[in-house]
Amino acid sequence: MRKTAGLLAVVLLLLAAGCSAPADEPAKKWVAFLDKHKALVNEDKFKVDDFKKEGQPIVDELKKHRDPKEGKILMTQEVLDEWNRAAEQFIKAAQDKLNLEAINAVKTFADEISGKEPAPSNAPANG
Secondary structure (H helix, E strand, O other): OHHHHHHHHHHHHHHHHHOOOOOHHHHHHHHHHHHHHHHHHHOOOOOHHHHHHHHHHHHHHHHOOEOOOOOOEOOOHHHHHHHHHHHHHHHHHHHHOOOHHHHHHHHHHHHHHHOOOOOOOOOOOOO
């Protein structure tokens, strides 16, 4: 009986280690989306309308996985690391190219994903 319980525990541990969080798949789509549009920013081919059109379905999918108490999207650490890398690189590329449209568009999506109210368009972003 102990052998069976021990084996079951090992199997469950392996299954748990291989599992992903519900938001992992849409989060991976978001990472690929940011990487794609970062390349467009770097090539001076970024189009804010295309960014919004392509990104909105991903944002809508991500919002379904937002923790109602904390406002966070629940994903595995590996996917979160990729998410952060993609976001940092996108913003850096937009800043390097002085592309305010790209910065504002990704900030608007980030606020929507996290459940924050966007700042009025005539108000300072930090205010």
